[in-house]
Amino acid sequence: MDPLQAKHQMTLAEFRSLRDFIYAKSGIFFSESKQYFLENRLSKRMADLKLKTYSDYLSMLQGFQGPVELKHLFVEITTNETSFWRNPPQIEAFQNIVLPEAARLARERGQSRLRIWSAACSSGEEPYTLAMICQDLKDSALRGLSVEILGTDISEKVLAQAGDAVYNSYTLRNLTPEQLLRHFVPLGKDLFQVKPEIRRFVSLRNFNLVDYPAYRQLGTFDVIFCRNVLIYFDEAVKAQVLKGFHDLLHSRAHLLVGHSESIHAFNTGFELLHFSKAMGYRKRT
Ligand SMILES: C[S@@+](CC[C@H](N)C(=O)[O-])C[C@H]1O[C@@H](n2cnc3c(N)ncnc32)[C@H](O)[C@@H]1O
Known part of the structure; x- marks a missing residue:
């Protein structure tokens, strides 16, 4: 297993707290089957910030650095697929x-x-x-x-x-x-x-x-x-x-x-x- 992923294992309780936070801030709703997706999207950000647990990351999002970190969070969690003349x-x-x-x-x-x-x-x-x-x-x-x-x-x-x-x-x-x-x-x-x-x-x-x-x-x-x-x-x-x-x-x-x-x-x-x-x-x- 990728060592980064092993280091940043998300517990179900952490997933639920983060999921609720993301929903409140963006309206984007992750069902429980999306835990791996969220872990995948956020593990690089966690490594960049040198954070060990997703609880630490949530505390950061809720603290004084929250408004700045929120912009990074939105970049990580959004799916931006598009093209010219779509549909x-x-x-x-x-x-x-x-x-x-x-x-x-x-x-x-x-x-x-x-x-x-x-x-x-x-x-x-x-x-x-x-x-x-x-x-x-x-x-x-x-x-x-x-x-x-x-x-x-x-x-x-x-x-x-x-x-x-x-x-x-x-x-x-x-x-x-x-x-x-x-x-x-x-x-x-x-x-x-x-x-x-x-x-x-x-x-x-x-x-x-x-x-x-x-x-x-x-x-x-x-x-x-x-x-x-x-x-x-x-x-x-x-x-x-x-x-x-x-x-x-x-x-x-x-x-x-x-x-x-x-x-x-x-x-x-x-x-x-x-x-x-x-x-x-x-x-x-
Ligand atoms: C799949 S893209 C669609 C782009 C384009 N409308 C199209 O159909 O090709 C979805 C976009 O929605 C944006 N998005 C997601 N949640 C949003 C929100 N709460 N407010 C504004 N934009 C949001 C994402 O950042 C992403 O760029």
């Missing part, structure tokens, strides 16, 4: 239906700016995908409107990667060669950087989706993407997060969640929409 049928529905409709509603309300929130944006592939579409539609469906895409995440590490906007061909696999050429600058060694005219649509900030009082600081939105993060939350957290989205969305505005995430059991404020091979939700009133 293509839903992205196409955004391009062909959701965005033109959002622009129409915005004009009706007299807005000059459209705001899109990529909540839990990971390393930026999702907000930059949306930005490429906005760039392509700026003289047609979006004519006369400026667009801001806010990308938020709980992990500082992925937000820094999003800020660099440098990607390899694996995460770009769903793009056509033409899109790659149009929207990226090749940096060599299989790396490509998003062009400045796409990056300028996107602003990034750290935001914890369970910080419910902070939602109103973000302002109102015409579309919210929250894909592949609700699966980590239990029903109580999902319901609160969805209420937060509902409060910030304009009337009739769209919410797009991951393809395996269903929300209708939790919130009656949204109606389910069927697009071609994809689903979405819309605020009822």
Whole structure:
């Protein structure tokens, strides 16, 4: 056995205390079958901090160093899997239906700016995908409107990667060669950087989706993407997060969640929409 792992064996009591702490701070819920996963994710951090037991680590998280260590904890425990053009049928529905409709509603309300929130944006592939579409539609469906895409995440590490906007061909696999050429600058060694005219649509900030009082600081939105993060939350957290989205969305505005995430059991404020091979939700009133 790896000596580090042997040194940092987590007891069931430690797992439960850490699990409850993580749930309270992030909404991420680890069932008991995930003890090994958590041990695996945290053992390197424990070694870096020269801590011997997970009880020591929890004490640190609860002590005066807690706020700083919490940022490291979020980096370690989150799963940040993402890619450009993820779930293509839903992205196409955004391009062909959701965005033109959002622009129409915005004009009706007299807005000059459209705001899109990529909540839990990971390393930026999702907000930059949306930005490429906005760039392509700026003289047609979006004519006369400026667009801001806010990308938020709980992990500082992925937000820094999003800020660099440098990607390899694996995460770009769903793009056509033409899109790659149009929207990226090749940096060599299989790396490509998003062009400045796409990056300028996107602003990034750290935001914890369970910080419910902070939602109103973000302002109102015409579309919210929250894909592949609700699966980590239990029903109580999902319901609160969805209420937060509902409060910030304009009337009739769209919410797009991951393809395996269903929300209708939790919130009656949204109606389910069927697009071609994809689903979405819309605020009822
Ligand atoms: C699997 S990625 C999804 C990325 C992108 N939305 C997509 O669908 O490709 C999930 C992201 O949720 C973030 N996350 C987890 N809990 C969060 C929370 N409480 N607040 C904000 N972001 C959170 C993680 O850091 C991670 O980057």
